Amino acid sequence: MVTDTPPFDLDIAQLRQRTSAKWRAADPDVLPLWVAEMDVLPARPVVEALCKALDRGDTGYAFGAEYAEAYAAFARDRWGSGGFEPARSAMVPDVMLGAVELLKVLTGPGDAVVVTPPVYPPFYAFAEHLGRRVVEVPLTAELRLDLPALADAFRSAAGRGRGAFLLCNPHNPTGTVHSYDELAAVAAAAEAAGVRVVADEIHAPLVLPGATYTPYLTVRGAGSGFALVSASKGWNLPGLKAAVAFAGPEAGADLARLPEEVGHGVSHLGALAHTAALRHGREWLDAVVEGLDRNRALLGDLLAAHLPSVRWNPGAATYLAWLDFADLPWAATAGADADASRGDASVRAGVAAWLYEHARVLLSSGPAFGSGGEHCARLNFATSATVLTEAIARMAAAVGAPR
Numbered sequence: 179m180v181t182d183t184p185p186f187d188l189d190i191a192q193l194r195q196r197t198s199a200k201w202r203a204a205d206p207d208v209l210p211l212w213v214a215e216m217d218v219l220p221a222r223p224v225v226e227a228l229c230k231a232l233d234r235g236d237t238g239y240a241f242g243a244e245y246a247e248a249y250a251a252f253a254r255d256r257w258g259s260g261g262f263e264p265a266r267s268a269m270v271p272d273v274m275l276g277a278v279e280l281l282k283v284l285t286g287p288g289d290a291v292v293v294t295p296p297v298y299p300p301f302y303a304f305a306e307h308l309g310r311r312v313v314e315v316p317l318t319a320e321l322r323l324d325l326p327a328l329a330d331a332f333r334s335a336a337g338r339g340r341g342a343f344l345l346c347n348p349h350n351p352t353g354t355v356h357s358y359d360e361l362a363a364v365a366a367a368a369e370a371a372g373v374r375v376v377a378d379e380i381h382a383p384l385v386l387p388g389a390t391y392t393p394y395l396t397v398r399g400a401g402s403g404f405a406l407v408s409a410s411k412g413w414n415l416p417g418l419k420a421a422v423a424f425a426g427p428e429a430g431a432d433l434a435r436l437p438e439e440v441g442h443g444v445s446h447l448g449a450l451a452h453t454a455a456l457r458h459g460r461e462w463l464d465a466v467v468e469g470l471d472r473n474r475a476l477l478g479d480l481l482a483a484h485l486p487s488v489r490w491n492p493g494a495a496t497y498l499a500w501l502d503f504a505d506l507p508w509a510a511t512a513g514a515d516a517d518a519s520r521g522d523a524s525v526r527a528g529v530a531a532w533l534y535e536h537a538r539v540l541l542s543s544g545p546a547f548g549s550g551g552e553h554c555a556r557l558n559f560a561t562s563a564t565v566l567t568e569a570i571a572r573m574a575a576a577v578g579a580p581r
């Protein structure tokens with residue numbers, strides 16, 4: 179059964195049959211609330227598109243602009259947004275490989291790539307692997323972009339070569355939805371300094387209905403920027419790799435500098451699945467976003483009742499909760515050993531390592547998300563109410579247990 183089951187209603191025995199990273203990386207008694215996979219069944223139109231493609235033997239290489247056209251139509255219908263011009267797009271194997279290829283075009287070895295921690299760990303890992311210099315401009319205490327500090331970092335990056343800003347819009351792990359004005363200020367500062375913006379918009383479909391989402395390429399002054407988009411997170415398709423890079427009006431020539439071969443890594447079945455999701459999986463997405471909102475509220479209630487000293491400032495997008503354990507005395511010691519794991523989401527360090535051992539719950543390690551993550555961990559609440567409730571009960575029991 180697909181689609182007809184309400185989202186987040188799978189039981190743990192069904193989920194444990196899954197063979198993906200989320201369900202196989204931890205011991206079998208552990209509740210996995212870490213990597214960004216959702217505990218849902220797929221949208222029926224996606225399954226049908228894949229089955230039909232397999233039936234007709236349509237398992238060759240990806241081709242054409244249908245995925246880009248489907249995203250442009252989705253953006254128009256959902257947010258009333260232009261900004262996504264299929265004539266200025268390229269399919270890329272996935273969002274992060276798209277980011278890597280764009281950074282190769284826009285910057286050179288040793289140039290700065292600005293990131294805003296806490297942020298998705300591969301932003302560090304891939305930029306560093308590429309020989310770029312990662313420059314951190316942490317979010318403010320309210321988890322917003324620090325605009326004056328970004329402008330400074332852009333000026334200083336441009337003073338030493340060609341700089342780029344990897345923007346996460348909406349933001350992983352905090353769920354922050356950047357406002358139009360914030361993004362326009364980013365665009366203005368980047369333009370003034372000659373820094374190029376690459377916006378990772380993979381979480382855009384998962385913005386709550388009450389919040390206003392702004393695609394980066396729709397803001398004033400963003401014409402030299404890029405957006406990387408994908409149906410991967412919104413429809414839970416990370417195993418069906420595909421993504422699209424869109425260039426702003428002044429960035430088309432740079433997009434054309436991506437080697438044609440980059441497109442060879444796109445999974446044709448991935449592109450078909452993502453296209454079907456964007457065109458025909460919108461009711462499914464709405465049901466999932468509603469379910470996530472219920473889970474967001476449940477998590478807030480559970481934390482207030484059982485772990486009141488854990489701080490959480492919920493964002494209006496994604497299914498990720500950035501939890502701050504700094505008020506718990508043991509967190510200081512747990513965080514002390516954590517520095518080495520910046521950018522490496524596979525390392526269990528700090529609070530997450532402690533919780534794995536003592537609560538048998540797997541969260542993502544805060545230090546992997548960069549500076550300021552020492553006492554934090556990221557919890558994925560795209561699961562059933564039962565799993566979420568049990569996970570918080572286990573954490574509360576471990577935290578409250580005598581040591």
Ligand SMILES: Cc1ncc(COP(=O)(O)O)c(C=O)c1O
Nearest residue numbers: 214272273274298350378380410
């Ligand atoms: C912000 C962000 N970018 C990129 C990715 C990975 O996307 P892809 O598999 O398309 O590289 C994720 C996955 O969780 C993510 O959260």
